[in-house]
Amino acid sequence: MGLFTAFLTLPLAPVRGVVWIAEQLAEQAALELYDEDRIMAELAEVERAHGAGEIDDDELEAAVDQLLERLEEGRRYREWRATNG
Numbered sequence: 001m002g003l004f005t006a007f008l009t010l011p012l013a014p015v016r017g018v019v020w021i022a023e024q025l026a027e028q029a030a031l032e033l034y035d036e037d038r039i040m041a042e043l044a045e046v047e048r049a050h051g052a053g054e055i056d057d058d059e060l061e062a063a064v065d066q067l068l069e070r071l072e073e074g075r076r077y078r079e080w081r082a083t084n085g
Helices: 002-033 036-051 057-084
Strands: none
Touching (some): 002 057
16 A cells, blocks of 8 residues: 555645745744844843943833743743654
């Protein structure tokens, strides 16, 4: 049956390839979005901007909250990925 199934699903091979590429791109985007070093650098940049007077206290608080949430999401994502492969 394996050979027969392979012939029947052969037309779907390009679709499977596109799906695989999309999965790889999504994975890479998530890794970049949740990269701890990147988030820490963004936190430092926000604090620098606040110290230089480029952003006010409210903008600092909002940016820090957003970045800390992203950091936590990244940790949950890595945990999920480690357990679910």
